[in-house]
Amino acid sequence: MTTAAATAGERTAKAKPATMAQALGRALRDSMAQDPTVHVLGEDVGTLGGVFRITDGLAKEFGDNRCTDTPLAEAGILGAAVGMAMYGLRPVVEMQFDAFAYPAFEQLISHVAKMRNRTAGAMPLPITVRVPYGGGIGGVEHHSDSSEAYYMATPGLHVVTPATVEDAYGLLRASIASDDPVVFLEPKRLYWSKADWSPEAPVSVEPIGRAVVRRPGRNATLITYGPSLPVCMEAAEAAVEEGWDLEVVDLRSLVPFDDETVAASVRRTGRAVVVHESSGFGGPGGEIAARVTERCFHYLEAPVLRVAGFDIPYPPPMQERHHLPGVDRVLDAVARLQWEAES
Amino acid sequence: MTVQELPGAAAYRPTPPPAWKPLTDPAPLLPDPEPYRVLGTDAVADADPELLLRLYAELVRGRRYNAQATALTKQGRLAVYPSSTGQEACEIAAALVLEERDWLFPSYRDTLAAVARGLDPVEALTLLRGDRHTGYDPREHRIAPLCTPLATQLPHAVGLAHAARLKGDDVVALAMVGDGGTSEGDFHEALNFAAVWRAPVVFLVQNNGFAISVPLAKQTAAPSLAHKAVGYGMPGRLVDGNDAAAVHQVLGEAVARARSGGGPTLVEAVTYRMDAHTNADDATRYRVESEVEAWRAHDPIQLLERELTGRGLLGDDGIEEARAAAERMAAALRERMNADPVLDPMDLFAHVYAEQTAQLREQEARLRVELDAEQDQHGCDDVEEGR
Numbered sequence: 001m002t003t004a005a006a007t008a009g010e011r012t013a014k015a016k017p018a019t020m021a022q023a024l025g026r027a028l029r030d031s032m033a034q035d036p037t038v039h040v041l042g043e044d045v046g047t048l049g050g051v052f053r054i055t056d057g058l059a060k061e062f063g064d065n066r067c068t069d070t071p072l073a074e075a076g077i078l079g080a081a082v083g084m085a086m087y088g089l090r091p092v093v094e095m096q097f098d099a100f101a102y103p104a105f106e107q108l109i110s111h112v113a114k115m116r117n118r119t120a121g122a123m124p125l126p127i128t129v130r131v132p133y134g135g136g137i138g139g140v141e142h143h144s145d146s147s148e149a150y151y152m153a154t155p156g157l158h159v160v161t162p163a164t165v166e167d168a169y170g171l172l173r174a175s176i177a178s179d180d181p182v183v184f185l186e187p188k189r190l191y192w193s194k195a196d197w198s199p200e201a202p203v204s205v206e207p208i209g210r211a212v213v214r215r216p217g218r219n220a221t222l223i224t225y226g227p228s229l230p231v232c233m234e235a236a237e238a239a240v241e242e243g244w245d246l247e248v249v250d251l252r253s254l255v256p257f258d259d260e261t262v263a264a265s266v267r268r269t270g271r272a273v274v275v276h277e278s279s280g281f282g283g284p285g286g287e288i289a290a291r292v293t294e295r296c297f298h299y300l301e302a303p304v305l306r307v308a309g310f311d312i313p314y315p316p317p318m319q320e321r322h323h324l325p326g327v328d329r330v331l332d333a334v335a336r337l338q339w340e341a342e343s
Numbered sequence: 344m345t346v347q348e349l350p351g352a353a354a355y356r357p358t359p360p361p362a363w364k365p366l367t368d369p370a371p372l373l374p375d376p377e378p379y380r381v382l383g384t385d386a387v388a389d390a391d392p393e394l395l396l397r398l399y400a401e402l403v404r405g406r407r408y409n410a411q412a413t414a415l416t417k418q419g420r421l422a423v424y425p426s427s428t429g430q431e432a433c434e435i436a437a438a439l440v441l442e443e444r445d446w447l448f449p450s451y452r453d454t455l456a457a458v459a460r461g462l463d464p465v466e467a468l469t470l471l472r473g474d475r476h477t478g479y480d481p482r483e484h485r486i487a488p489l490c491t492p493l494a495t496q497l498p499h500a501v502g503l504a505h506a507a508r509l510k511g512d513d514v515v516a517l518a519m520v521g522d523g524g525t526s527e528g529d530f531h532e533a534l535n536f537a538a539v540w541r542a543p544v545v546f547l548v549q550n551n552g553f554a555i556s557v558p559l560a561k562q563t564a565a566p567s568l569a570h571k572a573v574g575y576g577m578p579g580r581l582v583d584g585n586d587a588a589a590v591h592q593v594l595g596e597a598v599a600r601a602r603s604g605g606g607p608t609l610v611e612a613v614t615y616r617m618d619a620h621t622n623a624d625d626a627t628r629y630r631v632e633s634e635v636e637a638w639r640a641h642d643p644i645q646l647l648e649r650e651l652t653g654r655g656l657l658g659d660d661g662i663e664e665a666r667a668a669a670e671r672m673a674a675a676l677r678e679r680m681n682a683d684p685v686l687d688p689m690d691l692f693a694h695v696y697a698e699q700t701a702q703l704r705e706q707e708a709r710l711r712v713e714l715d716a717e718q719d720q721h722g723c724d725d726v727e728e729g730r
Contacts, residue, residue: 079499256701
């Protein structure tokens, strides 16, 4: 087996453009090289390298037993991973697309999330469930769901989602190393986003559960994560012309939720908009807005607003641009934050 | 970032399972049309008398355990109990064919198998008493938590057996499921995975005739549940589930086959649930007494007792001794179950995550305040009552 160090030595340590997909693949590879109990399994993850090529090369480097093409059955994949974890392995499961993960829900909810609790801590399950999620790639139906609210509503699961290349690497490594099950949501429309990134340079990763301020600002906070982060960053730049200095908070982890970073930001700015592409009703934004209101009520100059996908089944690809919250919709919400002036 | 290594992780290198080619002729996989029997047939001559006597003692103990646990529901000491009376031969044989290093994956009705495997009878009942979900450490006993959702433990058995094989351990997983469970998707996915991976797993279907109230005829159109095996590429075996010697032999062969790298087996044990689904169920609504009577004549304990007494291996003294031992077990269980379990409400938050989230810490503090207030209130009540 090639060690990470040996390969690193052959490569230049200089940062160069890398995609999120490459960073995710590298995180899997480095985790497998470091810990022989890490196993990757799923449909098409072996020879093909995954339909998004995230697992490309792993079967070749580590063998079929470490990166395994399974029968096409999501409950079976995750259920087998449960048994593997019970015997001391660290399975990393790939669910090919967001909506394909639903057959595995019973395993996830009834066993993966609860095994530590059911056994009073005797049997934790260190399983990482990778789910490419969200829209914006022109996928036909059942290929663009944002399922985070379902996972968030299940105690026992960590739910994380990177928005940058560096976080994709660091969060995935942290997820695989976690002794708790993690639903790792990969914003698939950011798979090809690039950043100057060096896999050899030490990557400092905070523990799962820390949000980060991506852009400091004074007038309002945009609270977002995953695929909506670039939208919010663009909106913040555009808002400068309107005289708004927006702060952008990237949650990175939906469970656990970083109340402190979010509340500190909103207390500084006094205004907040939650932005995500999953449906608004019963969605993550409602929970986040409630938490912010509870902690920051006396600091707020306006109600916490939500910019979310419509409360509709994910639309066909030719219509998805109307559904996905874009820069204009975010700016419109920011304009509505001038509550005093309007009322 | 630190990666926490599991014990023994550094030494672990997965080893590949042997190469496997699907069979082109399915005939060897098909079960015999009649359930296999040992008791009352010529095959019994090969049975080990010591094993038969051990099976007998365990069956008697198991039946008494079922009766005692059912009685505990009436006294409010158990929230619910799904009795396996009539199915003791399956339960006991499942426990006795396994080596210590093997794993048992029981369903909610298989408390008896867990106890026969050596689990403390009280620890086995905590789920049904309602104080803890699992009253024992699964790794210590190599018994998975009693599984309430149907058939979802079967893929776990496959994954565990596969992992054990990769680690080079000759461990077998035996997974138990009912006839109703064979209709669930997880049953099919587990069998398919097991066959494709050639995992050392034995699936034991206890066909007890009813899934709560739904009879087998409304559950499946297959000639037998054992026939389902052939579609996945594994042998199916049909056995008389009330014949303890036969169940032990068939499961023993399946376990040996799995251990030697021969892959999984599906065993259907044809038996009957003499009691209702649980103490809360009324079986008279969906089955007739004459059917129950017919099965009573095929009672697993009577079958074995008749064989053993007929062959001069068991006399009145031996029967009495087995009953007395069962009675002692029941008395001890009764006494221990009469004590209220001591519960710590803070345990509610202790095992959700490895490290508590800030949100859980807040909620724990809130419950602590409520409990302190309750304590103060009770303290005041005591003072007032004392006056």
